[in-house]
Amino acid sequence: MSLQFEILKETASGGRRAQLHLPHHTVQTPVFMPVGTAGSVKAVPQETLESLGAEIILGNTYHLYLRPGHEAIRRMGGLHKFISWPRAMLTDSGGFQVFSLSALRKVTEDGVQFRSHLDGSLHSFTPEHSIDVQIALGADIIMAFDECTEYPAGRARAEESLRLTMAWARRSLDHFRAHRDEVVWREELGGRAQSLFGIVQGGMHVDLRKECAEQLVEMDFDGYAIGGLSVGEPRELTLEMIAEVLPLLPKDKPRYVMGVGYPDEIEQYARMGVDMMDCVLPTRAARHGLLFTSEGRLNIKNKQYSEDQGPPDPACDCVVCRRYSRAYLRHLMQASEPLSGTLNTIHNLAFYLGIMQRLRNSLGTAI
């Protein structure tokens, strides 16, 4: 048995309040998923993530495959045990990082050859290999191997990219169905299984997006993601793509928009019916001193905060805002103190998770 998606309430605008029952945890949706690239949501201990209310975090297949290696993680009982995270996890397919981080990548019909950004060593990902790696990691939700179409991409390029993504989706699904029993925690969790999501691509071409969505739905994945967004396009286009694709996805399965977004974006998309989102923005921005607050964005490095004894966000009751001042956070940043990244990240995650908590409450049926 893979995931169960239990819709508790739907609104007229399409937003839904639901519970996503996964092998390791039941996740309240709509949900924002912090990104834990290399097995750590950067600078934040797992016990702090728990106390912030994070219910599902991401791991990046590309990073974990390279270091410490998926076979090592499998031998240690899977990613949950390795990083000591008892709640839900999702891994991406590795494709996006291959395209954004690795060197000398070469795309063929079969897959992608690439060189590690760590040591230049040669590797390849095929749909089958990506699924094998993700089964070894053992996240609750894994993703089909796809090509994230760059922006801008003309029609011919987008069509060719989509053709590859569709072929790879089919192969990902077939391989997953043949090997899903191999996940290391299967027996321990009473025979429960991982779930595989398909990813809708198609660049910024609505008809390609629709064609992709329809074909993926026919293949019958456990859930559907919309990928290839937030890659540089104007926000109206992001919104248009989401609005066009959502109605084509089955209502009884979770919908995940990958790699978004700003605080107002995640709220807007969730109200339209997106159930899951992830983004490095709150964590990465935090490490660069950008705080998200109820009063807007705040660059904590600014001199104006050097003696500001107020909390980062007066409306926030996170552990950081209850204890520390803007002046202190600015000082930590100026002095390159490692505590800076930790405190800034805790606040930004509290802010993002708080948005989703309030949104779930407003959608009804708080659990």
Next chain:
Amino acid sequence: MSLQFEILKETASGGRRAQLHLPHHTVQTPVFMPVGTAGSVKAVPQETLESLGAEIILGNTYHLYLRPGHEAIRRMGGLHKFISWPRAMLTDSGGFQVFSLSALRKVTEDGVQFRSHLDGSLHSFTPEHSIDVQIALGADIIMAFDECTEYPAGRARAEESLRLTMAWARRSLDHFRAHRDEVVWREELGGRAQSLFGIVQGGMHVDLRKECAEQLVEMDFDGYAIGGLSVGEPRELTLEMIAEVLPLLPKDKPRYVMGVGYPDEIEQYARMGVDMMDCVLPTRAARHGLLFTSEGRLNIKNKQYSEDQGPPDPACDCVVCRRYSRAYLRHLMQASEPLSGTLNTIHNLAFYLGIMQRLRNSLGTAI
């Protein structure tokens, strides 16, 4: 009223179990004090320090004077408020860092001229200025301005250095007595005051050490430190200097050995009658992957731990050892994840503070 030192029990070997009543907190001694150089015990949030049982932490005057500046900290209510640390604090005089970090320093009878290691700007510390800065910072305990005699130092050099230290001790004390009322929290804490400690120097020359101790005791400081140790000398010499000096210090005042040491050292010195110690070792070593455990030192970077699912220290019940494996800590280090420094430091501090807790229990009268 400055500190009150309440001895609860003394042992035949000279060790004592006491309480050090300071304006912000009553500290159980013997105590190990984590070092919070620039207003942060590196990589560890203050709430975690509290839960680890840290009762007093250090701040470095040199760093805080340069950034964010002592006047800014005074305007914000002092160092306790600035960093949100409600328990006790101690600041050093700045002298040691001037000698170890700054460039182009020039020592005169009056004080030290130096260039900032941050931006090359020119500054000077005199005994009076160091005390002014420390009053502005507002730690519970502050230190006389001294010259830390380098090792090795021949007799003539050690004598000259000691002469300077003694003159500066006198000036530090006179200036402190004239200005101690100026501490920013004086009224808020019912008229309580900072305490000033004198520092015994004298290199590795026993007679100079004794001469220094006697003169300082005559000046009547609130407590006494033994400085200029752990500067490269063999451990037998460190021990000899401490053993020779301790009997000359008043029994009814706290005794502080600066900058030590390894786990077995801090236990040994405390059993001899040292009440306070500080050292960057547990925190700095942690960031380089060196963990102190009940089984000895452990370099978490070693390949042998790559799939070791045991806790860092099987005998430790700190939050890190209860939750994370050696394999995970090694991975965090290998991947340069910021969480690495945080978790390693939490464990090492728990280990050091645990040693002192057990030692206090063994000395009797647990409170």
